[in-house]
Amino acid sequence: MRISFLHTMGSNEAVFGCAAMKAGWSADQIRHTVRADLRQAMEKTPAPGGDAHDLVHETLRALAVEADAVIVTCATLGPAVDTMQASSVPIIRADAALAAAAARAGNNLAVLCAVESSVAPNQALFAHYAAATGARVTVQLIPGVWALYQEGKQHAWMAACAQAACEAHAQGFDVVVYAHPWMAEAGESVGNACRPLHGVQAALDAVRV
Incomplete structure (x- = not known):
């Protein structure tokens, strides 16, 4: 394929x-x-x-x-x-594939964003797919991580993303989501118990369906 x-x-x-x-x-x-x-x-x-x-x-x-x-x-x-x-x-939107996968995965979703302007669009997108399953969606901004990414400070932005995922899990969210594909790499340093979903894997999974 x-x-x-x-x-x-x-x-x-x-x-x-x-x-x-x-x-x-x-x-x-x-x-x-x-x-x-x-x-x-x-x-x-x-x-x-x-x-x-x-x-x-x-x-x-x-x-x-x-x-x-x-x-x-x-x-x-x-x-x-x-x-x-x-x-x-098939034309697959990575973000839509992620929203659909997240809605199927749990009941209380934390969607982690890096840019203020992406908060409202992600709230609308994930809420649309969550409506079919009854899942609750909370979109959270990771402060400062976009600036770290733009500055090429890989260790720092990955650590910030990983910490945000662990904190969301500790807050009681059963599914944590990285809204931006570039965040996916940070998920490798998060334990399996709270490892975030991301659009990279969701899109590839959608191709196989």
């Missing part, structure tokens, strides 16, 4: 690529496309029917030609994915 990944951050290429190969895909079955311009276009004109949606649709159709599934790793592109007409192959 061939997977095409559509990223808007170059760093996500390694995150998803390594995870896919660990899960059994070979390098020649994986294709990465990085389009920061699509995120910028969606941030300027997020409403349906605009040029930004058309650009995303055009890109996804091109990727679908040589793939059995396309994974969109950037949540900002999600609304455009939702307005796209039927595709010849």
Whole structure:
């Protein structure tokens, strides 16, 4: 099975690529496309029917030609994915796959975010999927972690993410979620009892369904 990944951050290429190969895909079955311009276009004109949606649709159709599934790793592109007409192959939103998996996994969800602007969209997304199971959703911001990530302080941002996950578990949440794919690596240092779910694994699991 061939997977095409559509990223808007170059760093996500390694995150998803390594995870896919660990899960059994070979390098020649994986294709990465990085389009920061699509995120910028969606941030300027997020409403349906605009040029930004058309650009995303055009890109996804091109990727679908040589793939059995396309994974969109950037949540900002999600609304455009939702307005796209039927595709010849599955188009998987990593954030939506994560929200669905989290809603199935427990009753009290803590969604950990790094950026203030992502809190409200994640609350809406996870609440949408949780409505089907009756799960409760609380979105929490990890203070300062985005700045640490941007500054390249890997040890510090990973430690902050791991600590936030452990604290959420201690607060009584039975499912902890990392909202951003780049956080996934921090989960490796969290004990199995409170290891967070993340969109990297959720998206790859969705491809296999």
